[in-house]
Amino acid sequence: MKKHSTNLRVRLPALVFALEVMIVVLYIVFVTYDDQTNAFLQNNETKPLENAVYKDYPFFADIQVMIFIGFGCLLAFFRHYGFGGMAFNFLMATFAIQWAILIQGFFQFYDNGKIHLGVINLVNAEFVCAVVLISFGAVLGKTSPVQLLVMALLEVPVFAVAEWIVVKYLKINDAGGSILVHLFACYFGLGTTFILYRPSLNKGHSKECTSYHSDMLSVLGTLFLWVFWPSFNCALTLRGDDQHRAILHTFIGLSASTITAFALSAMLSKNGKLSMADVQNVTLAGGVTVGASVDMMISPGAAYVLGMLGCTACMLGYKYLSPFLAQKLRIQDQCGIHNLHGLTGLIATIAGICAILLASEETYGTSLYQTFSYRAPQEGDPRLAELQKLIPGLEAGLGRTAQEQALYQLAALGTAIAIAAVGGMLTGLVLKLPYLASPTDESCFDDEIFFNVPLHTNYVPELQVPVGSEMENKQVLAMECRT
Amino acid sequence: MKKHSTNLRVRLPALVFALEVMIVVLYIVFVTYDDQTNAFLQNNETKPLENAVYKDYPFFADIQVMIFIGFGCLLAFFRHYGFGGMAFNFLMATFAIQWAILIQGFFQFYDNGKIHLGVINLVNAEFVCAVVLISFGAVLGKTSPVQLLVMALLEVPVFAVAEWIVVKYLKINDAGGSILVHLFACYFGLGTTFILYRPSLNKGHSKECTSYHSDMLSVLGTLFLWVFWPSFNCALTLRGDDQHRAILHTFIGLSASTITAFALSAMLSKNGKLSMADVQNVTLAGGVTVGASVDMMISPGAAYVLGMLGCTACMLGYKYLSPFLAQKLRIQDQCGIHNLHGLTGLIATIAGICAILLASEETYGTSLYQTFSYRAPQEGDPRLAELQKLIPGLEAGLGRTAQEQALYQLAALGTAIAIAAVGGMLTGLVLKLPYLASPTDESCFDDEIFFNVPLHTNYVPELQVPVGSEMENKQVLAMECRT
Amino acid sequence: MKKHSTNLRVRLPALVFALEVMIVVLYIVFVTYDDQTNAFLQNNETKPLENAVYKDYPFFADIQVMIFIGFGCLLAFFRHYGFGGMAFNFLMATFAIQWAILIQGFFQFYDNGKIHLGVINLVNAEFVCAVVLISFGAVLGKTSPVQLLVMALLEVPVFAVAEWIVVKYLKINDAGGSILVHLFACYFGLGTTFILYRPSLNKGHSKECTSYHSDMLSVLGTLFLWVFWPSFNCALTLRGDDQHRAILHTFIGLSASTITAFALSAMLSKNGKLSMADVQNVTLAGGVTVGASVDMMISPGAAYVLGMLGCTACMLGYKYLSPFLAQKLRIQDQCGIHNLHGLTGLIATIAGICAILLASEETYGTSLYQTFSYRAPQEGDPRLAELQKLIPGLEAGLGRTAQEQALYQLAALGTAIAIAAVGGMLTGLVLKLPYLASPTDESCFDDEIFFNVPLHTNYVPELQVPVGSEMENKQVLAMECRT
Structure with a gap:
């Protein structure tokens, strides 16, 4: 076997079996059931229908559809790389969730020497998986399945560190994951693809194109993402009216970005015709831009405006920024994740900060201290006892003001981008190691090297x-x- | 630019941006949150898990799948018009829901100068959207996206008027929307296509055909509609046993029409082979025919018979009526909506009237006055107080008899058809205006005029x-x- | 018409209409609503939101997606038999559910001369439908729709007998249906295809191949099965923590089998490339192998190992056993159901027995007597009263020990396989009758004989x-x- 062979016969099984042995050992040593899943902890006062599974499973299932079917179809847009888009998405997503259960488990669900597992852990792991798949978009068609598994292997712990800093220390509002999911994923992917720069691809590649059928399948993926995006944005919000608003705002934001995308697609094309690439990607921008403020009282009109803004930024990014990044900055962003997740994530973050600055008891009533839990008075503050009379079970907060919080949001933004960019670049260096079956420039975007193709x-x-x-x-x- | 250019570069963005400005202004001025979505109205007695979102969202999501994926794939059945079917469905559905939220809001959810918004409004707007998409079926492949947006722009308010008359004044039973959704949509679409008559298409068009892959994708759409149709038919019924029956009857009706469709497809074809067009359309007839009586105690057997009847009528319509309408009455019904929604809607209406006439306290118990709320005694009637002892919270009704109600159902039928037909024809006249990018006869059923096609x-x-x-x-x- | 014509013009309608008359008569005479569906049985103490429909419908809908879309797409993998795979799946599934409602109704829901119907019956019928569709996989492409309907007509009652013996007399743990669904379906299908042996097909058939697009569509089907498999495995478990574990274990088992499948696919192929057939089938093995113990406290690690084991057995089966069965034992198993459902079903059964033998009050607490209800003391046993203090509503069991139960599980295994194999062979003999439109060897795997193909x-x-x-x-x- 040559040094740079793309034959998977030994490489892929060797890596997979090594990962599986590791996972099995960690599972056996560290993973147990959580309280809602453990038969022993149920007693005669337990009401089976109040089990947490009924709150979490519907959202889990919806996000599963997004990850495996939505992303899978969307990434199958290349004419000769449909198998790769769909099957590598399947492989990478499955591994990323498994791995995230463990890594996130150590960071967030570790207690008494054990990771406690329930469907809620799976929901959290799906968010990590979404991060990995978005980053995948930057290097689609240019990487082997071995490289992709290594990428997931590295990205998950890097993400977990960023998440841990943000969730544990900075404590921000970001229900839809604008900062942690979209911006992190974007800059990690850009970092990786920057290192994996292939100059020859800037001249165009004969297989870097779509077909009628691949375009249709890809739109189908977009539609699944579109339909279930409200479930994604609301899965980790507070139950009740917060979750209700998250669904509403996501739907409105997506709607606004969809019709804007059609208009801009016709307007910015040379011949006044629509492009399916825009229908596949730019329509989704609104789902990201509402993300950071999705559970707040921003008003339906603001969600609409955010969708329009996000769509416009995303479309202009595809048109003008992506070519610039590829030609001048050596960043070949295959699916344009910087447009759909980066620019929109920035807008979302700014909108979130505005919404935080505008939040007041006049608008939220006492719910203010639940949706913005860090604004609740600290332990010992007499105001806490007062509020606890109004809201039984209210936990002590950090006593932050809105202005202080705005700074924490900015800190989270910087932290996420910095860790992501550095982590992505280091990952790119690892992916350049030999023996990872990296395709040659000529065999990019082609299923033939990794699949038996009919x-x-x-x-x-x-x-x-x-x-x-x-x-x-x-x-x-x-x-x-x-x- | 020539007068009848189909270039979208200016037309589509101009229309979309005008619509968006209008929508944003209306949102900002008139739309606010409803009680279940407003943080301020939650207090320490509010139980988050009792928020209305948990009753409504699962059905909303199911209907979203039907509208964006089911309709989207089903309408992609033309060999060279897959982009058009799928993407224009996406565009039109998104706009129709937005617009319906506002228009329906003014008619039905307007209070204190504001439209109050929650997920329930979205569910209602999806029903309007289904109306628009069914009508779209009549003109599929013969209209530009500009025309389609104008069509949605006009159809939504016309529908809202019809709905307002029927819901507010006639007060009928029609959980599955046989009259308001299917019959209205059908006659609106027929009215529009009647005005848009293109004589040359009656001679056949070289692109008016399917391909192996487009047929498969279209069946996939059918299957999504089939699977989630019970959610559509039960979304607006009373909770509990009414909703339970609606699910059961829809499933049984669809099953009966599906196996009948296969039998009739083979029987009525010249060479004894099955046609995918029948599998795509006629299998769904049962979902419409059970619609008007779907929540009543009609018995599972009756649901089965309704499915068989609906399927037979629909199949005969495709075989004999559609060609007649096109050749003799100048009604070119592209997807045969008159068969799948018109004929079946009529059967559903008649079945609904029969079920109303047969409804009695012996069968329904006191539930009679909930499922048929207009039969509850009027305010002041001593029987009302008696009933309220048995059914706490029963609201005063209109004291109608079953026979009276049958006439109201007929009145609703006539109202819906009349408003739809006139509204559809007027819409057709508007769509004939210049500058709407209407395709020429030759470029019908062809993605090339509106899309950059690989x-x-x-x-x-x-x-x-x-x-x-x-x-x-x-x-x-x-x-x-x-x- | 020649004796062995494949013309469906008379045969298919004749059979379908005969079946429909029978079904309608049985519906009208025997079927009524169950307590949760009957309006008359609701009173002022009935809480609509506690209707059983809300527990059952979400799982019903998920399984519908699996059956109609998952199976439908998966079975469309042949290049020239996509219509057949998708449409015959649709036809057969619809009929099988209808028929199962009646047959299962007589065996399990019959009371006072009536079958009582609610959504829960549909869920049960879907399991029977899954059995029929798995068996269908063995004869895919070699049978006419007339034969397929006859096959469903015979398989459903044979299955109902086996189910009745197992559920009523043997009383086993098998939440995911490893024995009753997967093993039964497998051996029934193998029995049928053994009788329908076509020697000429062992030499290969020019149409027995896939295309790029059919492979993609088939993977899409796999993804739908994968995503909703947890709903299938948990639909009939006890509510609460049992259902929670079932979801968790199914997800973990599937994940493990998926990444293993990719590794083995590359390892066992001659050129070190991946095969889409493996991605389509072998990835799903883990869903079956966790089936019999899916609701037990087997630990997440064990679920992972089961997924890996199942995948390995399944892959080796495809590679070595299937060719052997076809060449030596005259068993032409078209989709390899013996690998995906047979071998994995056996592993699942053994794992289930181990889990039963290991189950103790130390692990389960008093829940032991609910999850393993046959271990609860018998009526009259003083321990029963004690336990009922701890678990109100606990029903008397059979007082079996774990060791006794292991034998019952084995008895169920033997019963299911024996009835299935004999039933399958007898069904095969019936399918060989003339007039059932069986395709010739040359016209196998070809849509042209039964469809008008574009x-x-x-x-x-x-x-x-x-x-x-x-x-x-x-x-x-x-x-x-x-x-």
Whole structure:
């Protein structure tokens, strides 16, 4: 086997089995059931229908559809890389969730020497998985499955560190994950692709294109993401009216960005026609831009405006910024994640800060201290006892003001971007190691190197061609099927 | 730019931005949160898990799948109009829901100068959206996105008027929307397509056909509609046993119509083979025919018979009525909505009237006055107080008899059809205005006029052809990808 | 009409209408609403939101997606048999559920001369439907729709007998249906295909192959099955922590089998490339292997190991056992159901027995007597009264020990396999009767015999070819569309 072979026969199983042994050992040593999942902890006062699974599972299932079907189809947009888009998404997502359960478990669900597991851990792990898949978008078609697993292996712990700092120390509002999911994923992916720069691809690649059917399948993926995005944005909000608003704002934001995307697609194309790439990507921008303020009282109108703004930024990014990044900064962002997750994430963060600065008891009533829990008085403050009369069970907060919080949000933004960019670049360096089956420039965007692909000449056998011609030979070939 | 150009570069953005400005202004001035969504109205007695969002969101999400994925794929059945079917469905649905939230809001959720918004409004708006998309089926492939937006812009308020008359004044039973959704949408669409009559299309059009893949994708759409139709039919019924029955009857009706459709498809084809067009459309007829009586005690057997009847009517309609309408009455009904929504809607209405006439306290117990709320005694009637002892919270009704109600149902039928037909024809006249980018007869059913379409010669580059031949040139062309 | 014609014009409608008459009569005579669906049985103490529909419908809907969309797409993997895979799955599933409602109704929901119907019956019927569809996999592409309906007609009652024996007399733990669903379906299908043996197919068939698009669609089906499999495995478990564990274990088992499948696919292929057939099938093995112990306290680590084991067995089966069965034992298992459902079902059964043997009050607390209800003391045993103090509402059990139960599990295994194999073979004999439109060997795996298929030469019309050549004539043909 040559040093730079792309043959997966040894590499992929070796890596996978090593990862599996590690995971199994960690599972057996560290993972147990949480209180809602453990039969032993149920007693005669436990009401089965009040089990947490009924609150969490519907959202878990919706996000599963987004991750495996939505992302899977969306990433299958290349004409000759449909298998890669769909199957590597499947592989990477499955591994990332497994790995995130463990890593996040150590950071957030570790107690008495054990990680306690329930469906809620899976929901949290899906957010990490979304991060990994967004970053994947930057290097789609240019990486082997071995590289992708290594990327997930590294990105999950780096993310967990960033998440831990933000959740544990900075304590921010970011229900839809604008900062932690979208911005982190974007800059991690950009860091990786920056290191994996392939100059020859800037001249265009003959396989870097779509087909009629791949475009359709990709739109189908977009539609699944679109439909279930409200579940994603609301899955980790407070129950009740907060979750209600999150659903409403996400829907409104997506709607606004969708019709704006159609308008801009026609307006910015040379011939006044629509591009399916815009329908596939730019329509989703609104889901990100409402993210950081999605559970707040921002008003439906503001959600609409955020959707329009996000869509416009995203579209202009695709049109002008992506080519600039690729040509001038050596950042080849394959799916344009900087447009759909980066620019929109920035807008979302700013909008979130505005919403935090505007939040007051006049608008939220006593709920203010739940949605913005850090604003609740600190332990010992006499105001806490007063508030606890109004809101039984209110926990002590940090006594922060809105202005202080705005700074924490900015700190989280900086932290996430910095850790992501550095982590992404280091990951890129690791991915350049030999033996990871990295495809050559010529074999990028092509399923042939990693898959047994059925012959392409689909319908040609039906044609009658002159006997003995070149085409006839091709037909005979086409009749042989893969076994 | 010529008068009848189909270039979208100016037209589409101009219309979309005008609509968006209007929507944003209306949102900001008139829209606020409803009680279940407003943080300020939650107090220490509010139980977050009893928020209305948990009753409404699962049905909302299911109907979202139907609208964006079910309709989207189903309407992508043309060989060369898959982008149009799927993307214009996306655009039109998104705008229709936005617009319906506002228009329906003014008619039904307006209080103290504000429209109060929660997920329940979205569910209601989705029903309006379904109306628009069904009507779209009549003109599929013959209209520009500009025309489609104008069509939605006009159909939503016309529908809202009809709905307001029926819901506010006639007060009928129609949980599945047989009259308001299916019949209204059908006759609106027929009215529009009647005005947009294109004589040349009656001779057949070279692109008016399917492909193997478009047929598969379209069946996928059908399956999504099929699977989630029970959610559609039960979303607006009373909670509890009414909703339980609605799910059961819809499932049974769809099942009966599905196996009947396969039998009739083979029976009525010349060569004894099945047609995918029948699998795509006729299988769904049962979902409509059970609609008006779906929450009543009609018995599972009756639901089965309704499914069979609906399917038969729908199939005969496709076979004999649609050609007649196109040739003789100048009604070119592209997707055959008159068969799947019109004929079946009529059967549903009649079945609903029969079920109303047969409803009695012997079958329903005191629930009679909830499912048929207009039969509850009027305010002041001593029987009301008696009933309220048995059913706490029963509201005063209209004291109607079943026979009286049958007439109201008929009045609703007539109202809906009349308003729809007139509204549809007027809309057709508006759509004939210049500058709306209407496609020429030749460019109907073709994505090329409105989309940048990847080259069709998918797999041909793989073939080896004689150097210098015409085919070789074509190959070179095929290697150029859209950028 | 010749004796062995495959024309469906008379056969299919004749069979369908006969079945429909039978079903309608049985519905009208025997089927009524259950307590949760009957309006008459609701009174002023009934809380609508506690209706059973809210517990059952979400799982019902998820399984619907699996059956109609998951199976439908997965079975559409043949290049020229996509219509057959998807549409016959639709037809067969719809009929099987209808028929199962009645047959299962007589065996399990019959009371006072009536079958009582609610959504819970539909969930149970879906499990029977899954059995029929798995068996279908063994004969895919080699059977007519008439034969498939007959197969469902016979398999459902045979299954109901096996289920009745197992559920009523043996009383086993098998929440995910490893024995009753997967093993039964597998051996029934193998029995049928053994009788329908076609020697000529062992030499390979020119249409027995996939295409790029059919492989993609099939993976999409796999993803839907994968995403909703937890709902399948938990639908019939006890509510609360049992259901919570079932979801968790299914997810973990599937994850483990997915990444293992990718590794083995590369390792066992000659050229070190991945096969889509493995991605489509082997990834799902873990969902079956956790099935019999899915609701028990097996620990997350054990679920992971089960997923890896199941995947490995399944993959080796595809590689070595399937060819052996076809060549030596005359068992042509088209989709390899013996690998995905048989081998994995056996592993699941053994794992279930181990979990039963290990179950103790130390691990489960008093829940032991609920999850393993047969271990609760018998009526009259003084321990029962003691336990009932701890667990109000605990029903008397059978006082079995874990060791006794292990034997019952084995008895169920033997019973299911024996009834299935014999039933399958008898069904095969019936399917060999004339007049059932069985395709000839040549026309297997080809939609052309049962469907009006749009012309295959999709994109060729775009090519320019010499005037008057053979190809030009073909082009003209290609322009004629099906009407």
